[in-house]
Structures are given as structure tokens and as C-alpha cells.
Amino acid sequence: MIQPQPHRSVVEPAITRLVALGDLDASEIALIEANLRVARTVRPHNDILREGDAIPTRWLMLSGWAARTRVLEDGSRQILNFTLPGDLIGLCDQEHPVAASTIIAIGKVTLCPAPDARERPGLKRAYAMSRAIEEAHLFDQIARLGRMSAEERIEDLLREICERLDLAGLVAQDGFDLPLTQEMLADATGLTPVHVNRTVQHLRKLGVLQWSHGRASIVARRSRRSERRLTLARVSQR
Amino acid sequence: MIQPQPHRSVVEPAITRLVALGDLDASEIALIEANLRVARTVRPHNDILREGDAIPTRWLMLSGWAARTRVLEDGSRQILNFTLPGDLIGLCDQEHPVAASTIIAIGKVTLCPAPDARERPGLKRAYAMSRAIEEAHLFDQIARLGRMSAEERIEDLLREICERLDLAGLVAQDGFDLPLTQEMLADATGLTPVHVNRTVQHLRKLGVLQWSHGRASIVARRSRRSERRLTLARVSQR
DNA sequence: CGCATTATTGATCGTCTTCAAGAGTCGTGG
DNA sequence: CCACGACTCTTGAAGACGATCAATAATGCG
Numbered sequence A, B: 001m002i003q004p005q006p007h008r009s010v011v012e013p014a015i016t017r018l019v020a021l022g023d024l025d026a027s028e029i030a031l032i033e034a035n036l037r038v039a040r041t042v043r044p045h046n047d048i049l050r051e052g053d054a055i056p057t058r059w060l061m062l063s064g065w066a067a068r069t070r071v072l073e074d075g076s077r078q079i080l081n082f083t084l085p086g087d088l089i090g091l092c093d094q095e096h097p098v099a100a101s102t103i104i105a106i107g108k109v110t111l112c113p114a115p116d117a118r119e120r121p122g123l124k125r126a127y128a129m130s131r132a133i134e135e136a137h138l139f140d141q142i143a144r145l146g147r148m149s150a151e152e153r154i155e156d157l158l159r160e161i162c163e164r165l166d167l168a169g170l171v172a173q174d175g176f177d178l179p180l181t182q183e184m185l186a187d188a189t190g191l192t193p194v195h196v197n198r199t200v201q202h203l204r205k206l207g208v209l210q211w212s213h214g215r216a217s218i219v220a221r222r223s224r225r226s227e228r229r230l231t232l233a234r235v236s237q238r
Numbered sequence C: 001c002g003c004a005t006t007a008t009t010g011a012t013c014g015t016c017t018t019c020a021a022g023a024g025t026c027g028t029g030g
Numbered sequence D: 001c002c003a004c005g006a007c008t009c010t011t012g013a014a015g016a017c018g019a020t021c022a023a024t025a026a027t028g029c030g
Helices: A014-024 A026-036 A122-149 A151-165 A181-190 A193-206 B013-022 B026-036 B121-147 B150-167 B182-189 B193-206
Strands: A040-042 A047-049 A061-072 A077-083 A103-114 A207-212 A215-217 B038-044 B047-050 B059-073 B077-083 B104-114 B209-212 B213-216
Touching: A014 A026, A014 A122, A014 A151, A026 A103, A026 A122, A061 A181, A061 B121, A077 A122, A077 B150, A122 B059, A122 B077, A122 B104, A122 B121, A151 A181, A151 A193, A151 A215, A151 B213, A181 A193, A193 A207, A207 B213, A215 B047, B013 B026, B013 B059, B013 B121, B026 B059, B026 B121, B059 B182, B077 B121, B077 B150, B077 B182, B121 B150, B150 B182, B150 B193, B150 B209, B150 B213, B182 B193, B193 B209
Parallel strands: none
Antiparallel strands: A040 A103, A047 A103, A061 A077, A061 A103, A207 A215, B038 B104, B047 B104, B059 B077, B059 B104, B209 B213
16 A cells, blocks of 8 residues: 655655645645755854844745844843744845844754745745744743743743744654753853753753753643743634 | 924824834825724723734724733733834734733723725835834843843833833933833843832932833933844844 | 822842863864 | 864852842822
8 A cells, every 4th residue: 555645755844834834735835845955054153144134035944953142242142032944034024124133053054045925825824923923932032031940941941942843843752853052051041051051950850851962852741830832822813 | 484393283102103113104194193083092900902812903002001911820920021102013914813912001001003004105114113123122121131130121121111212202301201110110120029129229329210200211321231222223224 | 088009128048140170072183 | 093172061169149028118099
């Protein structure tokens, strides 16, 4: 018997995510697949986008991780959010969009141009959902930094990341790739690397978190201060 | 001699702001003025929008302040941002938008429907700029909570508010209305009311901040950790 | 005027930072 | 294959910033 096959032998995380968000039709998927061939790669630690730059193209993240960061005058750094496969970069409705923050590649990143969504209802839905989800995650990040303890911040952020990777089909039985250093996790959670280290160790001892060699998993349990309902459900009807 | 008059004898802050953002033409201003007549008012402490609700209408804030809040499971509260006169509520490109957070009126608030921007280039520009500015302020809020001290958070937030009110023409020589309690300021800065009290007193002693009876002013000076360039300049060309 | 809310003050405690040093890991080149 | 250097992780000790608890003073509203 021939098993039904997915639309591609190699599953593309970005396509998985956008299909989930916008219920793309075959022609829309084909548009993305066409763009895969003109993918661009960014080397580790290089800027994908610089604050103040004009944004001529909208990009679709294909692989790798990136971090939207802000550097304060004294050199301290805050990671505003992470950009993961299937995420869009540069969505906005200004005529001459300007990047409001710098996005840096963590490890090697590949991107392709995001297809034009005009006259493409599925893509339009997917982009709108993507933007709404990103905004919801900014809210989550604010609540994390403002009202959670170190332990809660780290656990909550990792759960959010896991949920997002899952949307792109990037979470397996044994967990997911987590290519962060503890220092980056500190920059994202507003903590010091030293305290992140101690807190991560504690979460490991609690059995909540496994994380070694860039691979992590986190057990299903609800944190005390956040319900962590699926974000996708939070920003759409039903 | 007859002096040139502003377009209305009573200057409407919301119109001032949108004109500044989008360079509206007379017909677009007229559209807003028409909507002023169907303004709705929300009483203090009532919800303008509830998380999870469908958003049938886009609103334009005319007067008063509102706070976008998230309440965590243990009852602690985080104010994500403030909504001020001239701000838009419900901008997004989803077909069936859902509120990602609750917005509560601080004091009495008046709103009117935001005119449809289709075929209205000025309004389109203004709405796009408004959204970009709001996003930039979310980034600012994250950096504040993640990387600034109590003193810096309060000073930086108040400067941001002052800058925003100024765009709507709501800052006078002697300062601006600041209808917040110290508790709300605590919920916005991720601090406790007690510590906000002490920090505000300190800022007063430093001569940085005047604030009494709901009226405040803050002296021009750059905070150590943030440059606080005008946000409007940050999200647009030149 | 009376009550509820808000602001203020003091004392103590805990979380997280800071500083500093050492161990582990990884990639690179001899 | 091993040695080296650069990160990254880990650990300890001390200190600071802000939280917490509790009580009192002001405000402001009805």
C-alpha cells in the first residue's frame, strides 16, 4: 500500500507553521516553495536587520534562531523576543517601514522573501495571525519581566518557545533544539547569567527541565503565575 | 488683523495627534470630526475591551487614560501600556480580530469610532505610524522592565508618557495631567507601591520630577541607560 | 463630616547582583 | 592527536536593591 504523503518529502518548518496559521491552499504553498530557492543565509552573530534601517523586503525565517535585541547606553542588553522558523520579519503597514529594533542571528540562519499576500487570502490570514501572535508574546514578555520570579520567567519563556516550535513541527518526543547560551537566556529574562545558571540547575533538580548539548525538553505542568493557554487560541476565535 | 485660526476653536487632541502622524487632509479631518458626534464614554475602572472578546469596531481615544493590563493567576497585575488621547484601539489585520488583552479605563474615557482608512492615504499613514509607535513602546517597556533600576524605570516611563502627550498637544508649560495612582505606576513598572513611593520621592528630591494633585512635569535630562530619542523619529524615515 | 482610597514611613527579609575564580567544552591549528 | 585559547558553565561569598509586613497620615469623594 502506498501511504498518503505530505506535500513535500522534506517538511519545511516555515510552511508547516504558515499552513497551521492561515490554512494555505496549494497555490499559496507553491509560492513559498518557489521562494525557498532564493533563500539567503546569515552567519552567526550577524545582523539580519538593524534598528533604523529601511525594510525593503519582508522575510520568512526558514531555519535557525534570531534575537530582537536592544542595547542600552551602559552596554547592557535586552532580548525583546526570539525569531524562530516560520516567523515573519518586517510585517507592517507603513509605506516606508523602518526597523524599530535590531535582529541578530543566533547560529546560522536562512531566510527567504515572504510572498506577497495581496489577493492571497490564506497568506493574508497567516500573516495577520503571525503578527497577532507576536504581539501577544510581547505582552507575555512584559508580564514575565514585570511580575514573575527568576524561576517563573525562565520556565514560562521556555514553555512559550516550545509551544512556538511545536507550531512549526520542530518539537519531537525527546524535546527540541535550544541553541541558546545561558547568557542569552539571561538577556531575554532580564537576569544575570550567574543567576540563570543557578535557576536552571534548580529547575533541572525539580525535574521540570532537561537541557544539555543544545537540546531541551520541559515537562507539562502549569506554572503558578501564568495559565499559559495556547497563544494561538488566545488570538483567534474559538 | 485676523490671526490664522486652527481648524477648530476647540482643539481636539486626537486630531492633533493623527494630523501629526499622517498629515491628514481636510476631508480626513472632517471624517473624524463627524465621528466625534457619536462618541461613547466609559466610566472609571470599566473595561473598554476584554481579553478574548471579538473586536467589532476600531476606536479612537478622545480623552482620558486607559491601561492595557494582564492579571496573573496569583492576582498580581501588570500594566502592559497606557492608551492616551489620539491612540487607536483594535488596529490589526485579522478578519475576526480578538482582543489579546484587557483595556481598563482610568478615570472617565471618551472614544469614537475610528474612520475607515481605506482609500484615505492620510488616515492609512496615521494608523500605520500609530501602530509602529505602539510597537516601539512595547519594546521600550520590555527594556525598561528587563534592564533598568526602579528609578530609571519610573523616570523613563514618565518621559515616554510626556512625549506621547506632547504629540497630542496635551503638554503645557507647567506640565501635564498625570491621573495615575502610585499603585498603577507600580503595576506599570513591575515594582511595589511602597517602592514606587520612595523612588518618586527621591526623584522629587533630585529635582527631576514634580508631581502633585494629578499634575506633573519632568525636567529635560537624559537618563543614564536610555537615550530616549523621540519615538516618532525612530519609526519613520528622517 | 465620615469613610475609603491613597500616600508615607519604618523595620526586616529575601532575591538577585556583583565580583572573582575555577572547571568544563569546543573548535582550531600545529 | 593533542595542545591551546576562547567561550561557556559552575561555584562561592558578600552586598544591594527592592519586597514584605505593618502602622499611620493625608486626600478626596459622597
